[in-house]
Amino acid sequence: MAVQNVGFEIKAGFRVLGIGIKRDLTNIRRYKVRLIGWFLSMAIGMFTGYLFSVLFELNPATAGETGISTATQVFIFFIGGVALGTFSDSALWAPMERINQDIHYGTLEAVFVTPSNRVAYLLSPTISDALVNLIFFIPAFIIIMTVNGTLTNLYVIGTTLLVVLATIVSMMAFGIFFAMIALLIRKSQPIALFLSMLMQFLCGAYVPVQAYESMNPVFGPILKYIAYCFPYTYCYDLFRYFTFGSQYNTLFPVWVEFVILGVTSIAFVIIAGFLLKLVERKAKNVGLSIL
Amino acid sequence: MKALIAENVKKTYKSRKKNTEALKGADIDVEKGEIFGILGPNGAGKTTFIKICSTLLNKTEGNIKVLGYDLEKDEKEIRKHIGYIGQDSERSTYARLTGRENLEFFATLYNVSKIDFLERLEEFKKTYDNDEIFDKEVMKLSGGQKQAIVVMRGFLHNPDLVFADEISKGLDPIAAKKIRKFVKNYAKEKGKTVIITSQIMSEIEELCDRVAIIFEGKVVAIDTPQNLMDELNMQLIELRLRTGEIATPEFLKKLVDLETVSAIEQENGFIKLPVTDSTEAFQSIMKICKDFGLNPVISYRTATLEDVFLKFCDKKVELEA
Ligand SMILES: Nc1ncnc2c1ncn2[C@@H]1O[C@H](COP(=O)(O)OP(=O)(O)OP(=O)(O)O)[C@@H](O)[C@H]1O
Ligand SMILES: [Mg+2]
Numbered sequence: 001m002a003v004q005n006v007g008f009e010i011k012a013g014f015r016v017l018g019i020g021i022k023r024d025l026t027n028i029r030r031y032k033v034r035l036i037g038w039f040l041s042m043a044i045g046m047f048t049g050y051l052f053s054v055l056f057e058l059n060p061a062t063a064g065e066t067g068i069s070t071a072t073q074v075f076i077f078f079i080g081g082v083a084l085g086t087f088s089d090s091a092l093w094a095p096m097e098r099i100n101q102d103i104h105y106g107t108l109e110a111v112f113v114t115p116s117n118r119v120a121y122l123l124s125p126t127i128s129d130a131l132v133n134l135i136f137f138i139p140a141f142i143i144i145m146t147v148n149g150t151l152t153n154l155y156v157i158g159t160t161l162l163v164v165l166a167t168i169v170s171m172m173a174f175g176i177f178f179a180m181i182a183l184l185i186r187k188s189q190p191i192a193l194f195l196s197m198l199m200q201f202l203c204g205a206y207v208p209v210q211a212y213e214s215m216n217p218v219f220g221p222i223l224k225y226i227a228y229c230f231p232y233t234y235c236y237d238l239f240r241y242f243t244f245g246s247q248y249n250t251l252f253p254v255w256v257e258f259v260i261l262g263v264t265s266i267a268f269v270i271i272a273g274f275l276l277k278l279v280e281r282k283a284k285n286v287g288l289s290i291l
Numbered sequence: 292m293k294a295l296i297a298e299n300v301k302k303t304y305k306s307r308k309k310n311t312e313a314l315k316g317a318d319i320d321v322e323k324g325e326i327f328g329i330l331g332p333n334g335a336g337k338t339t340f341i342k343i344c345s346t347l348l349n350k351t352e353g354n355i356k357v358l359g360y361d362l363e364k365d366e367k368e369i370r371k372h373i374g375y376i377g378q379d380s381e382r383s384t385y386a387r388l389t390g391r392e393n394l395e396f397f398a399t400l401y402n403v404s405k406i407d408f409l410e411r412l413e414e415f416k417k418t419y420d421n422d423e424i425f426d427k428e429v430m431k432l433s434g435g436q437k438q439a440i441v442v443m444r445g446f447l448h449n450p451d452l453v454f455a456d457e458i459s460k461g462l463d464p465i466a467a468k469k470i471r472k473f474v475k476n477y478a479k480e481k482g483k484t485v486i487i488t489s490q491i492m493s494e495i496e497e498l499c500d501r502v503a504i505i506f507e508g509k510v511v512a513i514d515t516p517q518n519l520m521d522e523l524n525m526q527l528i529e530l531r532l533r534t535g536e537i538a539t540p541e542f543l544k545k546l547v548d549l550e551t552v553s554a555i556e557q558e559n560g561f562i563k564l565p566v567t568d569s570t571e572a573f574q575s576i577m578k579i580c581k582d583f584g585l586n587p588v589i590s591y592r593t594a595t596l597e598d599v600f601l602k603f604c605d606k607k608v609e610l611e612a
Contacts, residue, residue: 012402019399023385023392030387030428106383110444113345115370116400284349286304287342 013117020124021131028132035132038086042136045082048206050075066208067249068240076144080239081205083140084167088203088232090129091171092196095179098125109288118276122179126172137164148243159242166261167235173268174231180275184282203232209251231264292359294452294484295321295344300353302339302508313339315508316353321486321501323451326478328499328516329488330596332604335505337488338378341454344486345375358451371401374450378457378488381437386430390440393429394447401448408447415443418473419466435461442470446477453477455487459494467491471498492596502596504603511603516596523602525594526569528576530562530587538562542583549575562587 028034068077099122102108111121141160142151150156182191201207202223209227212220227233234257241250250257302314313336321327329337342348344357346366355362357369377383384393391412398408416422424436432440438461445453458474459467475498478485489495495502496516503513512519532538538557546564547555551572556563566572569591580587 015399015402019396023388023396026392027385027387105386106377106380107385109347109377110375110380110383110397110441111400113347113370113373113375114397114400115367115402121400281349284347286306287348 009117013120016116016120017124017127020121021128024125024128025131028128038132038136042082042086042140045085046079046140048078048082050078066210066240067247068244072147073244076148076243077208077240078206079140079144079147080243081200081236083137083144084164084232084236084239085200085205086133086136087130087164087167088171088174088199088205088235089196090133091126091168091175092178092192092199094125094129095122095175096182096192098122099179099183103288106288112280112283112288118280119176119273122176122276123172126175130168130172144243150243156242156245160239163235163238163242166258166265167232167239170231170235170261170265170268173265173272177268177272177275180272180279183279184275199230199232202227203230204236205232209233209237210249229264231261231268234258234261292323293320293356294323294325294358295319295327295486296354296356297340297344298354300340300343300355301351302336302343302348303351313508314343314350317505317508317510319503319510319513321484323484324478324482325484325500326474326498327484327486328495328502329486329505330492330495330502330600330604331488331505335604336508337505338456340505341375341456341486341488342377345373345454346370347375371448372451374445374448374453374455376442376445376453376455376458378460380441381434381461384429384437384440384444387428389428390425390432390436393440394425394444397444398447403448407449411447411449415446418469419443420469435463435466438462439466439470446473449481450483452484452486455485458487458489459491467494474498492600496596504600506604512599516599519599520594520596523594523598525598526566526572527592527594528564528566528569528572529590529592530564530576530580531590532560532562532585532587536560536585536587538585539583542579542585545579545583546576549579551575 066077068074099108102111112118145151145153145157148156178192178195185191199205203209204227207215209224212224212227214220228251233251237250238254238257238261241248241254252260297317297319300314300317300319301312304311304313317336317340319327319329319340329340331337339348343350344355344362346362346369350362358372360369360372362369384390385396388396394412394415395408398411403411412425416425419439424432424439429437429440438459442455442458445455453474455474459470462470471494474485474487477483487495487498499516501513501515502519503510504519505511514522543555543557543562546552546562549572551566551568553565553567564572564576573589573591576589580589
């Protein structure tokens with residue numbers, strides 16, 4: 001009986017997830033301007049990646065720490081950062097924007113009065129964003145694999161895509177976690193902006209975490225340890241490891257990074273679930289509209 | 292079984308600057324199958340009460356049972372069986388989705404099956420008699436059309452109890468009538484319960500089996516509209532003077548001196564006379580008018596729900612009494 005109930009609930013949750021994704025994709029289809037913005041930021045990111053690759057080639061310190069040195073490799077390094085970075089960005093923004101908008105228009109009240117699964121409702125914007133992101137990620141991925149000369153190497157493609165999947169999962173967990181924090185402290189936009197910058201720069205999207213220490217002996221280690229706390233650090237690192245192969249020096253042994261990724265993702269889900277309860281309780285005291 | 296039992300419900304909105312006591316011990320019970328109205332002036336606490344009962348707000352004190360479920364323990368179960376139409380929620384649908392897509396979205400949140408949803412949609416289409424609102428993106432609908440979608444959303448999952456806060460807000464008289472008919476059928480044919488608030492007294496009078504009047508966070512009256520009106524025991528004769536006619540002080544004095552007339556109220560050409568015996572009053576008044584050479588339009592009415600509302604909720608009236 002109880003098991004049946006759980007099954008029923010899970011099925012209902014998946015339906016909510018599905019209809020949420022359908023809602024978002026319909027929205028995007030009818031509001032294409034957003035896609036153009038997305039495309040532009042991706043293109044700008046790639047161009048920056050190219051510029052960086054020209055500049056960074058000359059930095060022997062970075063090369064020594066990471067094991068990558070040629071301009072091509074640095075270019076791949078950056079493009080990979082940009083491509084994965086869009087996922088982490090949408091994870092950060094999507095649930096929060098959805099919730100802010102739904103509070104503003106009173107939609108959240110209509111959602112919260114239903115027996116639907118809240119987590120499924122919060123997950124759908126991230127998944128939709130991730131799906132749309134694929135339109136941009138796939139070309140970037142093909143470029144990476146082509147330049148890297150591994151377009152036909154199924155092992156590299158398979159493992160890198162596995163890392164991408166792990167990234168998406170961990171970012172969904174973080175996204176909900178963050179949306180809840182944002183609701184509790186209210187000033188969500190600036191915090192999100194700060195975090196999104198922080199996560200891209202700090203976690204090694206553009207500058208390898210490995211090189212922090214040699215770049216600045218005082219702040220380098222501090223930043224490095226902060227970076228260790230975010231799952232994205234391992235996403236970027238693992239993605240590169242599987243692109244470049246064994247010549248790339250990872251932060252920790254590969255299996256350790258996978259474990260950390262898994263554990264932090266689960267931790268964020270648990271904390272997010274706890275925060276969700278907190279937010280709902282707060283909402284019920286003051287009213288959803290003025291959360 | 293009662294659809295709703297609320298005992299001594301209190302709610303204080305706490306904030307750093309000021310605490311607002313929105314409900315100060317409200318008692319309301321609603322029978323199954325009833326259409327129940329909640330009346331009260333702005334800020335009386337109607338919305339607060341409805342939000343508490345529909346699991347959106349915490350009460351500060353009191354006991355509430357919704358459809359036999361304890362509000363605190365069985366929140367999820369309650370949510371499955373109630374519908375909610377919020378005040379100011381005409382923008383609470385997704386603007387870029389069509390009416391139909393919006394309804395489908397929320398039906399899924401209630402875990403309504405696709406087949407059941409389509410059935411409901413047909414029913415709505417028949418009620419509203421205008422397919423356009425289902426096929427257009429919501430942002431291209433008028434305010435009233437948006438509200439119609441929101442109202443239908445509250446009935447999607449065939450709920451046993453529907454809370455409708457300001458149900459006909461922004462609806463034109465024809466649309467409002469359609470919605471009223473729909474609500475009436477919903478309650479009477481399916482045996483479901485509907486609790487509504489409205490500032491349109493005639494709507495409440497037409498729809499509701501019983502009403503509660505909330506004033507400053509307390510229930511000051513609860514009964515059938517008819518009983519409440521009868522209790523006022525009011526009979527009113529109204530004279531409307533024709534253009535050029537003037538009510539002289541002597542004329543007014545004559546009227547007020549009639550034994551059956553208990554008071555007089557005069558406002559630009561209108562004279563209101565509460566009377567105790569209408570037949571007698573009617574004849575005497577006609578005679579006085581004739582004596583003064585006046586030929587006003589004379590009408591007679593008994594108490595309306597508006598009079599009841601004013602009696603309970605107008606502080607000024609209370610002081611005078
Ligand atoms: N979220 C809130 N925080 C603080 N005070 C609130 C909040 N919501 C309502 N109030 C106050 O509580 C009281 C009751 O408000 P409520 O919205 O329940 O009134 P109402 O009867 O629905 O009025 P109306 O007819 O205008 O809709 C009012 O004094 C209002 O100012
Ligand atoms: Mg209200």
